[in-house]
Amino acid sequence: MWFTKSGRGVWRGAVSASAAACLAVTGFAAPASASSGTAPAGSPPSGQVTQLPSGNTTYRTLDDYERDMQTLVREHPKLVKPLTLPYPTSTGRLVRGIEISRDVRANDGKPVFVTVGMHHGNEWPSGELVMEYATDLVQRAARGDRYVSSLLNRARLVVVPIVNVDGFTRNRRQTDTNVDMNRNYGFGWLPISTGGAAPWSEPETRNIEWLLSTRQATTFVTQHTCIQVVLYPPLQLEVGPTQDVARFEDLATRMARRYGPNYIPRDSAHDYETTGEAIDWAYFATRGLAFTAETCPDSGVERTFQTQVVDAYAEHRLAMFEALEATADPDQHAVIEGRAPKGAVLRIAKSFNMYTQPYPQSDGTTRPTAFGTTLTSDLNVSRSNGKFSWAVNPSYRPVPPYQANGVQPNQTGFYREPWILTCERPDGTVLQRTAVNVNLGQKVKVDLRQCERNFRKKSH
Ligand SMILES: [Zn+2]
Numbered sequence: 001m002w003f004t005k006s007g008r009g010v011w012r013g014a015v016s017a018s019a020a021a022c023l024a025v026t027g028f029a030a031p032a033s034a035s036s037g038t039a040p041a042g043s044p045p046s047g048q049v050t051q052l053p054s055g056n057t058t059y060r061t062l063d064d065y066e067r068d069m070q071t072l073v074r075e076h077p078k079l080v081k082p083l084t085l086p087y088p089t090s091t092g093r094l095v096r097g098i099e100i101s102r103d104v105r106a107n108d109g110k111p112v113f114v115t116v117g118m119h120h121g122n123e124w125p126s127g128e129l130v131m132e133y134a135t136d137l138v139q140r141a142a143r144g145d146r147y148v149s150s151l152l153n154r155a156r157l158v159v160v161p162i163v164n165v166d167g168f169t170r171n172r173r174q175t176d177t178n179v180d181m182n183r184n185y186g187f188g189w190l191p192i193s194t195g196g197a198a199p200w201s202e203p204e205t206r207n208i209e210w211l212l213s214t215r216q217a218t219t220f221v222t223q224h225t226c227i228q229v230v231l232y233p234p235l236q237l238e239v240g241p242t243q244d245v246a247r248f249e250d251l252a253t254r255m256a257r258r259y260g261p262n263y264i265p266r267d268s269a270h271d272y273e274t275t276g277e278a279i280d281w282a283y284f285a286t287r288g289l290a291f292t293a294e295t296c297p298d299s300g301v302e303r304t305f306q307t308q309v310v311d312a313y314a315e316h317r318l319a320m321f322e323a324l325e326a327t328a329d330p331d332q333h334a335v336i337e338g339r340a341p342k343g344a345v346l347r348i349a350k351s352f353n354m355y356t357q358p359y360p361q362s363d364g365t366t367r368p369t370a371f372g373t374t375l376t377s378d379l380n381v382s383r384s385n386g387k388f389s390w391a392v393n394p395s396y397r398p399v400p401p402y403q404a405n406g407v408q409p410n411q412t413g414f415y416r417e418p419w420i421l422t423c424e425r426p427d428g429t430v431l432q433r434t435a436v437n438v439n440l441g442q443k444v445k446v447d448l449r450q451c452e453r454n455f456r457k458k459s460h
Pocket of ligand 1: 119120123223224225
């Protein structure tokens with residue numbers, strides 16, 4: 001029913017009603033109540049949340065966010081590591097985040113869940129929810145919570161609570177160059193009024209491109225307010241469903257149920273059509289599952305810090321545990337494994353072109369603009385026996401609907417486009433290069449004996 005097309009205004013209301021009905025009849029079991037304090041180890045936390053993990057009762061300032069992230073790093077150096085994104089904003093501010101995992105400083109190939117807040121600088125609850133979840137995970141892991149510790153043994157969380165810091169400090173949606181970050185991603189981009197002068201024109205957007213291009217983010221969630229939806233690609237009705245629509249529906253439904261009975265999981269195009277959003281580029285470039293989660297109190301409930309952050313966090317953490325569990329699930333990514341010399345660096349990379357939609361260019365023609373995308377990430381071989389297991393996105397990339405010759409809807413295929421794996425000395429000398437095809441849920445063993453032989457030889 002999701003892909004039936006009709007008048008947009010009518011459609012939106014109709015989907016809301018039917019989707020709500022769908023959710024009502026599935027008989028979703030709510031998380032256990034506070035009285036079941038004996039929840040088995042290995043279950044997500046349950047019960048009422050009467051205060052935030054931070055104990056905060058008001059919104060953070062930018063300084064508060066930065067201080068809180070520094071404190072987590074300082075107090076939990078094995079669990080938390082700082083992250084600074086490479087491109088300062090147009091006013092020179094840096095965008096910061098943290099990484100959270102067991103033995104976080106080891107570059108060990110765990111699957112990665114990236115979650116960010118505040119593409120829109122006036123959606124303050126989105127940053128708070130992201131920051132509180134990071135705080136919650138660290139607190140629980142530090143006190144030995146078995147469920148969270150198990151997840152952090154198997155996955156890495158990367159958190160950037162405020163990606164549009166200039167917009168946040170001014171409490172406005174756009175960046176200081178008056179661009180809506182979430183219309184500036186290059187894939188399928190169009191020159192709408194808030195989309196920026198060109199695809200990827202904004203440093204804030206390029207930061208997220210870098211973040212998702214330089215690690216194997218198998219799940220990505222960008223938080224917004226104020227609707228009750230969990231959205232996934234595509235952004236436009238005409239392109240049809242993505243190749244991974246069933247996986248998207250499944251995880252979006254699980255997250256939406258955690259958020260509450262009124263939350264609707266659906267593709268973004270059926271919420272409203274846009275262009276140049278983060279999730280569309282993220283999925284078609286990396287094949288990681290990418291979601292826009294919008295939280296909002298029920299209609300009629302006053303929007304306050306209590307309702308939009310404290311109350312919302314009780315559900316948000318459960319939705320995020322669904323996403324983190326999906327990240328850790330080997331059926332939802334691919335694995336490259338094998339043996340390499342201890343001390344070697346393994347790197348996988350691929351490069352390809354992606355396209356905007358066709359639009360009138362300065363030379364008078366109407367055509368898409370191409371832009372290059374390079375995905376690259378690395379792993380340090382640190383075990384003495386040289387064994388490694390690397391959770392990656394599948395090498396098979398979904399054929400995108402935006403191509404060099406315009407919009408090509410209803411794609412069902414994947415490019416057979418291997419990861420190029422190199423085995424290197426720490427100084428970057430490449431000792432072996434091999435192509436790796438690996439599909440969703442698959443484990444592929446690579447033979448790196450040539451690298452092992454060469455690694456032992458003296459470099460000259
Ligand atoms: Zn938003």
